[in-house]
Amino acid sequence: MRKATDVIDIPPVLYAEDVCRICRFSDATLNRRLKEGCFPLPLDTGGTKRCRRIWSRDSIKRFLAGQGQINVKTETPTRRKQRADVARAELERRGVRVNAEK
Numbered sequence: 001m002r003k004a005t006d007v008i009d010i011p012p013v014l015y016a017e018d019v020c021r022i023c024r025f026s027d028a029t030l031n032r033r034l035k036e037g038c039f040p041l042p043l044d045t046g047g048t049k050r051c052r053r054i055w056s057r058d059s060i061k062r063f064l065a066g067q068g069q070i071n072v073k074t075e076t077p078t079r080r081k082q083r084a085d086v087a088r089a090e091l092e093r094r095g096v097r098v099n100a101e102k
Contacts, residue, residue: 014060016053022060039063 010022020030033039040059042052075083088098 010057010060012057014055014057019053019055019060023064 011018014022016027016030019025020027023030025033030039034041040055040063043054043056091098
């Protein structure tokens with residue numbers, strides 16, 4: 001019986017199921033991290049019709065080695081303005097006067 005600390009041989013090409021098992025992610029978490037840009041992108045499959053999510057062993061090893069690093073998500077000025085407008089509208093709805101300089 002394998003223990004969590006046992007070393008396993010990782011094949012050179014990994015499918016989504018393998019990546020989820022190695023990284024201990026669910027498929028939904030893998031999709032979310034790919035969308036956020038917090039995970040290595042799959043290899044290009046050469047324009048085949050079916051989009052297969054395949055990763056190289058080296059890219060996953062590099063990700064796991066640097067996983068302790070915090071991924072800083074930057075906020076664009078447009079998104080910051082949208083968030084401020086929503087907050088301002090909520091304050092005005094509650095009766096707080098907001099002096100917005102434009």
